[in-house]
Amino acid sequence: KAGVTQTPRYLIKTRGQQVTLSCSPISGHRSVSWYQQTPGQGLQFLFEYFSETQRNKGNFPGRFSGRQFSNSRSEMNVSTLELGDSALYLCASTTGTDEKLFFGSGTQLSVL
Amino acid sequence: AQKITQTQPGMFVQEKEAVTLDCTYDTSDPSYGLFWYKQPSSGEMIFLIYQGSYDQQNATEGRYSLNFQKARKSANLVISASQLGDSAMYFCAMRRYTGNQFYFGTGTSLTVIP
Numbered sequence: 532k533a534g535v536t537q538t539p540r541y542l543i544k545t546r547g548q549q550v551t552l553s554c555s556p557i558s559g560h561r562s563v564s565w566y567q568q569t570p571g572q573g574l575q576f577l578f579e580y581f582s583e584t585q586r587n588k589g590n591f592p593g594r595f596s597g598r599q600f601s602n603s604r605s606e607m608n609v610s611t612l613e614l615g616d617s618a619l620y621l622c623a624s625t626t627g628t629d630e631k632l633f634f635g636s637g638t639q640l641s642v643l
Numbered sequence: 644a645q646k647i648t649q650t651q652p653g654m655f656v657q658e659k660e661a662v663t664l665d666c667t668y669d670t671s672d673p674s675y676g677l678f679w680y681k682q683p684s685s686g687e688m689i690f691l692i693y694q695g696s697y698d699q700q701n702a703t704e705g706r707y708s709l710n711f712q713k714a715r716k717s718a719n720l721v722i723s724a725s726q727l728g729d730s731a732m733y734f735c736a737m738r739r740y741t742g743n744q745f746y747f748g749t750g751t752s753l754t755v756i757p
């Protein structure tokens with residue numbers, strides 16, 4: 532069974548631009564969560580989608596948004612990028628009833 | 644509010660020795676799950692072990708065991724017979740059952756010395 536796939540692996544953007552990150556969950560998993568990891572703040576929850584609906588949302592500004600498609604693939608969008616958005620963005624999937632999260636390798640976003 | 648505390652920023656252990664990574668948590672939820680993840684330099688978070696708050700016995704997964712002390716709100720990870728490949732960041736996490744949201748500690752960097 533393929534794992535959680537995140538694309539792209541690395542991304543370089545400039546301030547003010549927008550970016551879209553993609554996540555394909557493990558087959559059969561209906562819940563997709565996104566986390567931001569920075570050296571200063573650690574791992575912080577962004578949001579979770581289940582069956583195309585946002586089920587939980589963390590404490591991030593509205594510039595961070597996401598969506599989930601009918602095949603459970605998810606995208607995360609960040610508009611008007613700021614230097615502080617530089618981070619590793621991790622996607623994780625689960626069946627929705629399983630206990631553990633399965634993570635992808637992440638997208639390393641650098642904002643210049 | 645939920646909070647996970649890992650007080651050891653960095654740890655060193657000799658190869659083949661055992662090591663304990665500390666984790667304490669704070670929650671008022673009656674039911675929750677506790678997890679440990681390993682993050683090597685490649686970035687991927689790898690699940691190691693899970694403990695439910697109502698589980699009577701401590702969880703074990705191969706060389707990993709979780710020392711769960713509910714009254715003290717601690718969930719320490721014990722790695723037996725350390726290997727060089729165990730060198731990585733280790734994160735303690737808690738999942739609330741009221742929502743599929745995980746709270747992570749700040750991590751402990753483990754270095755295994757040959």
